Amino acid sequence: MKLVSAAASPFVRKVHVVLHETGQTGDVEIVPVKTSPLSTSAEVRAANPIGKIPALIRSDGPALYDSRVICQYLNERADAHLYPDSRKWEVMTLEATADGIMDAAVLISYENRLRPSDLIFKDWTDAQWAKVTSAVSAVNDRWMSHLNGPLDIGQIAMGCALGYLDFRHDARGWRKGNDALDDWFAAFSRRDSMIATAPSD
Structure with a gap:
């Protein structure tokens, strides 16, 4: 493949x-x-x-x-059980939330990198960032027990989403007010799979 x-x-x-x-x-x-x-x-x-x-x-x-x-x-x-039947819908919802964070963050990156500087639509990028902050806050408030459970695709997706925020949008400060998620990500980032796949240009 x-x-x-x-x-x-x-x-x-x-x-x-x-x-x-x-x-x-x-x-x-x-x-x-x-x-x-x-x-x-x-x-x-x-x-x-x-x-x-x-x-x-x-x-x-x-x-x-x-x-x-x-x-x-x-x-x-x-046969890896990253989508366990007992919590499949929760896992897939968390994955979708992480993918939504990625979508919004990538759109901000494209707006800033591909559009001529005098045409960048700040209100639009701010609206995309509002999606990110809303999702991150919801995960911090409602999903920590899941994130701290056995490894699944929701955790992997969220780790990659937060890693991208650090990579492209660190100055926007997603961690503010999200201490539990910050602590979880610090630990998750130390997994061999995350270290081996760190993003680069």
């Missing part, structure tokens, strides 16, 4: 962490690409008609894309 990826993407990182946590890193060749919404690479377009990463190219079937699809596939392939 081949994973079309970019080291800065939190969605790609989520897949990489799953590969590490499920012992499948040796089964996947990493195909690094330079891509953006304004300049989609040919490798990405060939694997995913929407032009987004990550995409998993398989020899025995069509390419898979969207990190949630890929992570579920890898989980089943390894």
Whole structure:
């Protein structure tokens, strides 16, 4: 299998962490690409008609894309129990919350990096950041018992989301008022899988 990826993407990182946590890193060749919404690479377009990463190219079937699809596939392939039946809906809701944080944070990054400086829409980026802060606060207030439980995809996704906030938006200070989540992330970041997949440009 081949994973079309970019080291800065939190969605790609989520897949990489799953590969590490499920012992499948040796089964996947990493195909690094330079891509953006304004300049989609040919490798990405060939694997995913929407032009987004990550995409998993398989020899025995069509390419898979969207990190949630890929992570579920890898989980089943390894029988890893990252989506346990007893708490499946909670796990998937937490994953969706983390993915929403990633979506909003990536959109802010694109606005600041791709749009001409005199056209940056500050009210729009502030609105995206409000989504981030609302979600982070909700996780801090309501989800800590889950985050402190057995490893699942919700924890992996949240770790990657918070890691991206540090990577691209550290100055905005997501930690303020979220001490429990800050403590959890400090510990989760020390996992071998998180250290091995730290984002880079």
